[in-house]
Amino acid sequence: MIRPPAARALSMVLGVLLAGPVGAAWAQEGEPAAANPPAAPPRIAAHDFLMDGGDQARIVWEQSPDDPANVSAYAIYRSRTDAEIQKKIKDDRAKFIAGRKTEATKAILGEDWKTMLDTLTPQQRIDIRAARAEAAKAAAAEFDAGAMNDPASEDNRFLLHGSTKSLELKYEVDKLDRANAYVFMVKAVGKDFSKSAGAVTDAPMSPTLEWFDGTPVQSGGRFWLVWIVLIFCGAVVFWIRHARRGKPIRVRKIAGLEAVDEAVGRATEMGRPCLFVPGIQDMNDIQTIAGITVLARVARTAAEYDAKVEVPTARSLVMTTCRETVQAAYLSAGRPDAYNQDLIYYVTDEQFGYVAYLSGMMVREKPAACFYMGTFYAESLILAETGNAIGAIQIAGTAMPAQLPFFVAACDYTLIGEEFFAASAYLSGSPEELGSLKGQDLGKVIVAVLMILGIGMMTLASMVGEQSGLGERLSAAVKFLKDVILT
Amino acid sequence: MNRETTVWTVVFLLGAVLLAIRGVMVGGLFGTAYVKVDEREFVKVATDDGETLWVDAHDEDALDYDLTQAPESDRRRWTTAEQATPIEYQQAVADDPNQTQYRFSLSRTLGIWIAAFFTLAIFSFLYKDNPFYKVAESVVVGVSAAYWMVVGFWNVLVPNLFGMIEPRLVNTWAMPGLDSTENHWIFIVPLVFGIMLLMRLSPKGSWIARWPLAFFIGVFCGIRLLGFLHADFLSQIRNSVVSLYVTDGGGMDILWDSLRNLILVIGVLACLVYFFFSFEHKGMVGRTARLGIWFLMITFGAGFGFTVMGRIALLAIRLEFLFDDWLWLIDPTSKRLADVAGMLMPSLSIIT
Amino acid sequence: MKRTAPMIILALGGFVLLVAYFIPYTQGWGEDAALWFDILAAIAFILGGGNLLKIHLKKMSDKVPGWGYSAVCVASFLAMLTVGLLKIGVHPNEQFPDYRWSGTYDQVGSPFWWLYEYGFKPLTATMFAMLAFYVASAAFRAFRAKNFEAILLLGTAFIILLGRTFAGVFLTGFIPEDSPMAGLKLENLTMYVMQVFNTAGNRAIMIGIALGVASTSLKVLLGVDRSYLGSGEE
Amino acid sequence: MYEFFKNLDRRWVFLLMLLAVAVPILLEAKFPEKATGLATAVFTEVENLEAGAPVLLAFDFDPASEGELGPMATAFVRHCCEKKLRMYFLTLWPVGPRMVEDAVARVIKADFPELKYGDDWVNLGYKSGYEGVIKVIVTDLKQLYTTDHFGTSIGNIPMMEHIQSVQDFDLVINVSAGYAGTKEWVQYASTPFPNIRIVAGCTGVQAPLLYPYIPSQLPGLLGAIKGAAEYEKLVLDKYGANHPVRDADGNPVLDEDGNPVIPGKYLEGIRRMGPQMVAHILMIMLIIVGNVIYFVERSREGR
Secondary structure (H helix, E strand, O other), rough: OOOHHHHHHHHHHHHHOOOOOHHHHHHHHHHOOOOOOOOOOOEEEEOOOOOOOOOOEEEEOOOOOOOOOOOOEEEEEEEEHEEEEEEHHHHHHHHHHHHHHHHHHHHHOOOOHHHHHHHHOOOHHHHHHHHHHHHHHHHHHHHHHOOOOOOOHHHHHHHEEEEEEOOOOEEEEEEOOOOHHHHEEEEEEEOOOEOOOOOOOOOOOOOOOOOOOOHHHOOOOOOOHHHHHHHHHHHHHHHHHHHHHOOOOOOOOOOOHHHHHOOOOOOOHOOOOOOEEEOOOOOOHHHHHHHHHHHHHHHHHHHHOOOOOEEEEEOHHHHHHHHHHHHHHHHOOOOOOOOOOHEEEOOOOOOOOOOOHHEEEEHHHOOOOOEOOOOOHHHHHHHHHHHOOOEEEEEEEEEEOOOOHHHHHOOEEEEHHHHHHHHHHHOOOOHHHHHHHHHHHHHHHHHHHHHHHHHHHHHHHHHHHHOOOHHHHHHOOOOHHHHHHHO | HHHHHHHHHHHHHHHHHHOOOOOOOOOOOOOOOOOEEEEEEEEEEOOOOOOOOEEEEEOHHHOOHHHHHHHHHHHEEEEEEEOOOOOHHHHHHHOOOOOOOOOEOHHHHHHHHHHHHHHHHHOOOOOOHHHHHHHHHHHHHHHHHHHHHHHHHHHHHHHHHHHHHOOHHHOOOOOOOOOOOOOOOHHHHHHHHHHHHHHHOOHHHHHHHHHHHHHHHHHHHHHHHHHHHHHHHHHHHHHHHHHHHHHOOHHHHHHHHHHHHHHHHHHHHHHHHHOOOOOOHHHHHHHHHHHHHHHHHHHHHHHHHHHHHHHHHHHHHHHHHHHHOOOOOOOOOOOOOOOOOOOOOOOEEEOO | OHHHHHHHHHHHHHHHHHHHHOOHHOOOHHHHHHHHHHHHHHHHHHHHHHEEEEEHHHHHHHHOOOOOHHHHHHHHHHHHEEEEEEHHHHHHOOOOOOOOOOOOOOOOOHHHHHHHHHHHHHHHHHHOOHHHHHHHHHHHOOOOOOOOHHHHHEEEHHHHHEEEHHHHHHOOOOOOOOOOOHHHOHHHHHHHHHHHHHHHHHHHHHHHHHHHHHHHHHHHOOOOOOHHHOOOOO | HHHHOOOOOOOHHHHHHHHHHHHHHHHHHOOOOOOHHEEEEEEEEOOOOOOEEEEEEEEEHHHHHHHHHOOOHHHHHHHHHHHHOEEEEEEEOHHHHHHHHHHHHHHHHOOOOOOOEEEEEEEEEOOOOOOOHHHOOOOOHHOOOOEEEOOOOOHHHHHHHHOOOOHHOOOEEEEEOOOHHHHHHHHHHHOOOOOOEEEEOOOOOOHHHHHHHHOOOOOOOEEHHHHHHHHHHHHHHHHHHHHHEEEEOOOOOOOOOOOOOOOHHOEEEEHHHHHHHHHHHHHHHHHHHHHHHHHHHHHHHHH
């Protein structure tokens, strides 16, 4: 990249003269007051995190005597590993020498040297080469002698990791490697951004790895998550077993699910195919799996009615899985002969290539029933509107909040979010699957309880006032709920 | 059908006429593309410490070496071309009639016309399915399928499979920059999975293709189960824990903010009731669920309204491509000399 | 065997990842799994692409009506594939001029880039742009005040649509900025709808989805729901 | 009439939509903009600065979102130039430097040649590390930025003399298309260090996610092309004709009614709002017509 002339002019001038004139040039805006660095924090310590991946440490220090009078922030550094130091020095050296070479070239060719490179005479090239070699040698010598080459120099040894504001006396350093030992340094940053001397931890420490993830430790990390997961899964399992024992399970109807069979039936009467679109995501998306379980039902009904189900997919793996599913469905319907795997085919991974194909295919083959079950993005409306134009019954199910509006607006029935996942349970009709719905409901109860509890305490706290003893206790409880249980 | 044919004939005649008018009225070229060509040369040189490296002959580093000695075998040349605006081309020619850096690009001009054709072909579907759309459709399916296969090969298989199992091999071939030499034998596993998957192609072994699928379905069920409970479930509850009596602000704000939070909480709870499966939507539950549906409907309305804006922008961009890059009817970003730009239409502006 | 083996593999994989989530050392496994999956998906292209070719070549050989389009599809497919995989017309990476394969496959100026730039991009972008038309017809057709729900839906859409243009600002422009009624200015209404109602609705939907995903995953892991494994529900 | 609308072929709707978008583009129609509260807030934040005040412009976007954010970037840079503010560009996105150079070429090099690199503006370029970069430069900018984008040592750039950290800037202007962007700047700069003031322009997708930060941590926000248009409007009203289109001899080109022509680059947002506006109104009309038909229908069935 070519530097703007101004920059080149400057670096030239300044390269020769020192920063003095610049200071003068800026004098009219008032010289900065003489640097007045605050005193360093008197004491500093580094602690390993309990229950973490062995890549974090907490640094705590004592307030600098000048804080808050003359401290705007604290800067936290960690020591570089030997490898890092070596690399830094190597890079700095290369940069330093390259810079000197450029200066040497400039000295000969002048400011516009970059534009002249292609028009140099052989003699010029020889001279420049010599000058650059000279400069490089000198620069190398200077660098090796200087402080930049000293691995122990503070600049080489410490890496600024982050900062806290004044009066904030702890900081969590992350992205550490537990194979190394680190020293940490904190500097107080003055109001004029001059820095105090560094307070350095005395002994190097290396973070340790624990067997359970409790980070951030003060919030109990994933302890509470374990409980929530156990309660939820426990509930689902319980209800499934409950159903297996033949106890009745009562669930409400979901409009649209009844319509599935009806839609297939209608397609059969009209002698037109059904179209099933399992979304545009791959098998690593649960929505695709949920969609395919719905396909299982659609395919079986189709097999019974002897209707044709066409399944174009946007992913090879989805195609494979859909074939397994549909084949199995035809088998269970006792019509293995009727199964035709060519009706389940891969189109393209490209979202809009896939849609282009689908809309074309829809207007040509005029399917009587269209099912959109899976992950959808912008294409949702293109499909739904095209389907509507050909007068098909359309049933959509997705958990993409952004696309629900379009399906709701353009389809006959839409399974909204959770209903879509519930659908497979309903359609399979097997009681044990219905059991899982009870588990989901329990989850919702948990939500309601936690919310009402938290909101109640918080509201009460702000009514009686944070300061009052009760208010304090309440807000502490809320804080625990929010920052410990719910993180 | 007869009506169809007439419509199409009309459309094409109209198009032809318009293009002709465009050519005559505005005059000059249109739909042409220009490039700025760069000659690159790289030369193999020996450093002082005996290593060999390649330097860009036109770059500063080349100054450190005597390139005249290098034999042809140690030189590599190619040209790169980057898009140039018509105005840049026109100016370059004006400055120096026999300059070669800025050139008219046939391939890109052709490209613009093809792109324009495809754009119109897709739009034509809005009127009715037709051969042009079918062509466009076939092309986009073919091209995009191949595109993702190529991407999968160069961006996934080469670096993440071959590059992991045998870096040295990849290093000497496609990724000289790759400096790791460590073999991650574990990546044999996905390779084996892949081979198992391909067993589908053999009539007998299709059952073994289920194994890798089963494995990944299981794995991702595990991941998503926790992922969703941890992220969405907990965090959404967390965000919903708000005070119904907001004191900061003062004055009317107390009322408004408190009211806002109240509505928020009621909304969330009502919607949850709507999703409840255990009870029929009757009586009290029914009424609450109804309220839930109302909230959902408002949400959907908002979602719809918000998205419309972006969708229209997309159409605008396509049309700008047709009018600006292809037909040169408008020139908002002054890519061309003034006498070509915007002659057709007087720029009209209502009280800006 | 053919059915139980996959079930075991599935459950094993799933529960291992469940536990791994809580152990710092194994937390990275999730990403590894994703990486592996991408590899499998990339290999699976052989199935997908092969299937694509098979279908269209069959159409061509059977001379079914419109087989010409299949020919176009196959041609563009093979063209893109060849120039891409063989890196035709791609010059080497500048750091490694003597490595013929070191250039990137989608280098500007290469045939692959040309096909992408003038075929792939305009086609997909235009398809995307079609949405502008479909939102219009959807609005005209579906936004009818059939019942209170529908009124809410279209009412909100109405407010937002207005609030996002000068028209809306103009309509309620007479309300002064600092009056207590300022809240009724369309642009402010838009903001409230987004901040309160939209948030509430989406929050509930997301909670529901989280529960749905979790229980579906669990059902799969427990083998309650096996349809996708080709075992059907019998 | 009613019958025609009742079973209206949707292709008429398509045609209307096409016209609604195409015609304004062809006529380059521009509609009046009225700045809403948020845009005005952004404008006043910049407007209230003294000449020579240091301003950090963080351009965290890429070509993909330039359509939406390019106009904002242009307007921001122009406003800063007109106010004679010192501009410090940096970016957390690898392709960001190109976006910066584009904006600089569009505005500074074209219309403000008197501004000198190193004195009035500097491009600090890209640094990897997402929010990590922000965490560091809020207390020590020079730790990370030892040279500018072109390799000039920071020590040789006069305008860097007085800059130690982000807190030294009177204002941070962030144009962001996602991660890392406005959210990160708010979380790691203005939240812990309230003396850092941030205004932002973002894509339509992001805007709703940023509402919660308004106004305490984020005084002003420009959302999508609409926001860009409003801001352009404000800048135009104040500095409109300062840099008109000039002919070969450098005289300003005048339009029909003798006003100097404003270069298209300063009207991008407003221009793109033209089709938006018409199309939105069409949508609203469609909804109304649709419902009128519906009610007529119902009343007829009623009889």
